[in-house]
Amino acid sequence: MALQKSYTDNTGVIHANAYHNISDIVYSKRDNEVFANINIYHNKQARDDGYDPIIIAQYKTSIIGTVEDAVEAMDGGDGIRPYIYTRLKTLPEYDGAIDV
Numbered sequence: 001m002a003l004q005k006s007y008t009d010n011t012g013v014i015h016a017n018a019y020h021n022i023s024d025i026v027y028s029k030r031d032n033e034v035f036a037n038i039n040i041y042h043n044k045q046a047r048d049d050g051y052d053p054i055i056i057a058q059y060k061t062s063i064i065g066t067v068e069d070a071v072e073a074m075d076g077g078d079g080i081r082p083y084i085y086t087r088l089k090t091l092p093e094y095d096g097a098i099d100v
Contacts, residue, residue, distance in 0.1 A: 007040050019047050
């Protein structure tokens with residue numbers, strides 16, 4: 001699972017079919033927050049071919065209830081990744097992102 005969304009890098013290059021893939025997730029039980037690193041590639045083929053990401057973005061979100069509640073509510077217990085992708089799509093910078 002990943003998201004496809006246009007991305008403009010810091011040099012102004014537009015990556016029209018950028019592939020946004022969660023690489024790491026850390027759950028802070030103390031703060032009830034999830035931290036995710038999102039690798040952004042030129043496109044899915046670049047990721048599949050083993051190229052480095054354009055950038056690694058970081059995302060932080062609070063969990064409503066417990067992490068177990070969030071996982072169960074959002075994706076039927078399949079893991080936390082679908083929950084984070086769903087939360088990402090609520091952000092303005094991910095408006096119009098599609099699941100790939």
